Amino acid sequence: xxxxxELTNEYNFNRTFxxxxxxxxALKISLDDIPSRKEVREAIPNHCFSRQTNRxxxxxxxxxxxxxxxxxxxxxIPLTKEMIPIWVLYSICSGTTxxxxxxxxxxxxxxxxxxxxxxxxxxxxxxxxxxxxPYFSWQRxxxxxxxxTNHITDGETHVPVVISGDGxxxxxxxxIEMNSSLVLGKTVYGFIQLFLHLILGWPAYLLAGKTxxxxxxxxxxxxPTTPFSKTLWPSIWAKxxxxxxxxxxxxxxxxxxxxxxxxxxxxxxxxxxxxIVVNIxxxxxxxxxxxxxxxxxxxxxxxxxxxxAFLSIDRPYGKVLDFLHHxxxxxxxxxxxxxxxxxxxxxxATRILKNKFPNVYLYNPMPIHKSLWHIxxxxxxxxxxxxxxxxxxxxxxxxxx
Numbered sequence: 001x002x003x004x005x006e007l008t009n010e011y012n013f014n015r016t017f018x019x020x021x022x023x024x025x026a027l028k029i030s031l032d033d034i035p036s037r038k039e040v041r042e043a044i045p046n047h048c049f050s051r052q053t054n055r056x057x058x059x060x061x062x063x064x065x066x067x068x069x070x071x072x073x074x075x076x077i078p079l080t081k082e083m084i085p086i087w088v089l090y091s092i093c094s095g096t097t098x099x100x101x102x103x104x105x106x107x108x109x110x111x112x113x114x115x116x117x118x119x120x121x122x123x124x125x126x127x128x129x130x131x132x133x134p135y136f137s138w139q140r141x142x143x144x145x146x147x148x149t150n151h152i153t154d155g156e157t158h159v160p161v162v163i164s165g166d167g168x169x170x171x172x173x174x175x176i177e178m179n180s181s182l183v184l185g186k187t188v189y190g191f192i193q194l195f196l197h198l199i200l201g202w203p204a205y206l207l208a209g210k211t212x213x214x215x216x217x218x219x220x221x222x223x224p225t226t227p228f229s230k231t232l233w234p235s236i237w238a239k240x241x242x243x244x245x246x247x248x249x250x251x252x253x254x255x256x257x258x259x260x261x262x263x264x265x266x267x268x269x270x271x272x273x274x275x276i277v278v279n280i281x282x283x284x285x286x287x288x289x290x291x292x293x294x295x296x297x298x299x300x301x302x303x304x305x306x307x308x309a310f311l312s313i314d315r316p317y318g319k320v321l322d323f324l325h326h327x328x329x330x331x332x333x334x335x336x337x338x339x340x341x342x343x344x345x346x347x348x349a350t351r352i353l354k355n356k357f358p359n360v361y362l363y364n365p366m367p368i369h370k371s372l373w374h375i376x377x378x379x380x381x382x383x384x385x386x387x388x389x390x391x392x393x394x395x396x397x398x399x400x401x
Contacts, residue, residue: 095277
């Protein structure tokens with residue numbers, strides 16, 4: 001028996017792509033249009049590649065100071081049922097400020113924090129462990145993500161399911177996802193996707209490699225061996241995963257002691273609630289950096305490191321979020337091209353990139369909340385374009401919204 005998706009205009013493959021604020025720009029760019037890494041490096045001043053330890057430590061101190069102030073405010077809120085709405089607002093505020101710590105730990109993982117590698121590793125390990133992120137495990141998987149951005153097989157985050165996917169070089173399940181979207185309707189499907197991505201997405205990625213490419217199987221950032229896939233953890237990296245676990249174990253012990261001696265309500269309101277918000281911010285950034293209805297994923301013949309990097313999308317997060325999150329969302333293209341550029345040089349490098357390579361630099365001016373809904377409701381599954389060896393988002397023909 002044919003599904004609703006199969007009955008809709010023979011999978012509706014001939015529909016035109018749905019443009020985003022990019023207006024189809026990414027689909028017009030070919031591999032030959034992409035500048036070399038050397039050309040980009042020559043366009044950016046040398047000082048943008050310099051890492052200044054004292055300056056990085058200043059931003060760390062500033063972010064910690066903001067977080068301490070917010071936590072002190074939290075201690076003044078009564079732990080009563082009547083204050084639950086206030087605690088929800090507190091979690092949003094505290095998680096938003098704590099995301100700045102995540103970004104700085106992320107810089108450590110890329111070697112963008114300091115030339116002092118021991119200091120950099122200690123800072124990154126401590127910050128990420130505090131946020132229950134296994135530092136070296138994430139460092140490895142994130143490096144793979146950078147190396148294969150928007151590669152349909154080797155990509156490591158937000159790799160889409162493919163209509164008629166072969167299950168080997170492509171993630172299968174595109175037909176099922178398209179049918180789910182049609183059956184549920186656009187609005188219901190969109191809210192489900194927001195919940196799955198923003199609430200469950202990050203732990204699902206760490207524990208089972210969800211949204212990762214088919215190359216790596218079901219990976220686990222805490223357990224680098226069977227029954228999970230070992231592909232993501234070659235050579236010394238398996239040992240580094242175990243080292244990462246010690247930071248997580250220490251943090252879990254600390255949280256258990258906190259809960260037993262001060263109260264589980266205190267731990268949940270002051271730590272767990274804000275941590276969930278940090279994870280939501282993380283998924284928002286990564287999802288919106290690399291996904292839009294007119295941004296393709298690539299087969300091997302169309303992929304290069306620079307081509308993937310230039311498929312990253314800068315977006316307008318506003319002055320407050322750029323201040324708190326060190327401009328991670330508005331300077332992400334240059335970060336993918338040169339991940340060792342510190343955030344305090346990334347703004348200048350981004351302006352140069354935008355002016356020097358306007359045809360390939362992607363900036364979507366659509367407000368973040370609208371982009372999030374646009375992607376959640378419309379980025380359902382991709383279909384291979386055999387003529388170009390790329391994968392383009394296909395739109396279900398929703399009859400209700």
